[in-house]
Amino acid sequence: MDKPKSLGSNPEEVKSELARRAELISTRLKRTIEFANKLGKRGRQLKEAAEYYIAKSFWLNWRAIAALTGPSMDYLTPLDGRIMSFREFITEWVGAQFKRQLEDYGIELPWYWKYWEEETKWWHHSFELGIYLWRRTLNIHNRGPTPEERRWLEEKYPGWEENFGRYWDLYAKNYIEGRPPLPKTAPLLCNMCQVPLISIKPGRHVVIYQKEINGRVYNFCSPVCMWIFEQEVERYKGHMTYVDRMAAMKIKLSPEALTNIERLWDEIIWNMGFTEAGEAGLDPTNGAWALLYKEKDPEYQKRIAKWMEA
Incomplete structure (x- = not known):
């Protein structure tokens, strides 16, 4: 693929x-x-x-x-x-x-x-x-949109700035302040299609659909994935996502990882981004796209003030 x-x-x-x-x-x-x-x-x-x-x-x-x-x-x-x-x-x-x-x-x-x-x-x-936030769990490189690309996105998807631009502004703010945005948690995965549960609907926060079977809670990215699961429960109920296996301690960790949180994340998350060619999942611009906001986007500081107040 x-x-x-x-x-x-x-x-x-x-x-x-x-x-x-x-x-x-x-x-x-x-x-x-x-x-x-x-x-x-x-x-x-x-x-x-x-x-x-x-x-x-x-x-x-x-x-x-x-x-x-x-x-x-x-x-x-x-x-x-x-x-x-x-x-x-x-x-x-x-x-x-x-x-x-x-x-x-x-x-x-x-x-x-x-x-x-x-x-x-x-x-x-x-x-x-x-996938940008959890980019180091992947074996691909990724970067954020530039101010010019954001204008194109707003033109093609009216409301993009209000619904998604705020998150990129805050990612950029972290970069500008010397804190590249990286999470300290593993992404929750859909028990049907296996994609991360990051479906931020316009005007709403992340929406997760859940179903409990015999005490186990299954998470889904959409009502359609949950519907497919319900049609073939016996086929899918035994499957465990990467995060499910991690929570069940089915992923082998070193003794150090059990006592050091930084080592823990290195082993169960960041190492997913290593390949035979070296470390992947990086931002090839090293956050240069974020610096463009400060240099070429006169509305950036106003938006940041708005988001921080909200």
């Missing part, structure tokens, strides 16, 4: 890469629909199973696409190489094609379609905030 990275350095490269990804996604979903359609013709019970199969497939594909292509398009691709926003891509090149494929077979859209359409406006922005 590809990792989040720039889609190219110019519009031609970006368009070519987007066309490739759209074709791969469309082909995968078409095969799912064709198989489900054949299955559905064998009786009512199998028809219901086929519709569930389609809904599940689209949702889990969406999670992977949003996590990989969303940050790539809207945060890591240079401004002069961007030909559209991620939301424009996913709704026009993927969502619309999926709808046509379903219509061709007379199949209704999944029940969560309206919810999905709303998620295309904000989910990958929340995800980018999370």
Whole structure:
């Protein structure tokens, strides 16, 4: 699976890469629909199973696409190489094609379609905030948006500044004050799709969906992931995320880690970012994007005062 990275350095490269990804996604979903359609013709019970199969497939594909292509398009691709926003891509090149494929077979859209359409406006922005904060748990590099890129984000996603810009302002403030933003906790993961639970909905804080089974609490990033889990409880209830295994002491730690909190985090979190090529998960600009706020964004100090007061 590809990792989040720039889609190219110019519009031609970006368009070519987007066309490739759209074709791969469309082909995968078409095969799912064709198989489900054949299955559905064998009786009512199998028809219901086929519709569930389609809904599940689209949702889990969406999670992977949003996590990989969303940050790539809207945060890591240079401004002069961007030909559209991620939301424009996913709704026009993927969502619309999926709808046509379903219509061709007379199949209704999944029940969560309206919810999905709303998620295309904000989910990958929340995800980018999370993977930047926990960047050292990953084997990819990441950076924050520059003032110019923020203006583009606000243009493409009206309300971005109010909903997500505040967090980047505070990340930048920490960098400027010599305190690079790094967490002291492990990210909580969805028990279905395995993405970090950092879904900051517009106007709200992080939303977590939970379900308790036999005394164990399962956490989900969305009502759709929880719904999929509920359809196949026996299949998924025994699975443990990395954080679940850590809490259950199933991850081997050194004796020093059990008495020294800094060593503990080194072993269970930061070491996740080491690769054969060396340490990954760093900010390649070393926070230079944050310094641009102080130098080139006249509204930065006003926003910081506003956020700190709030």
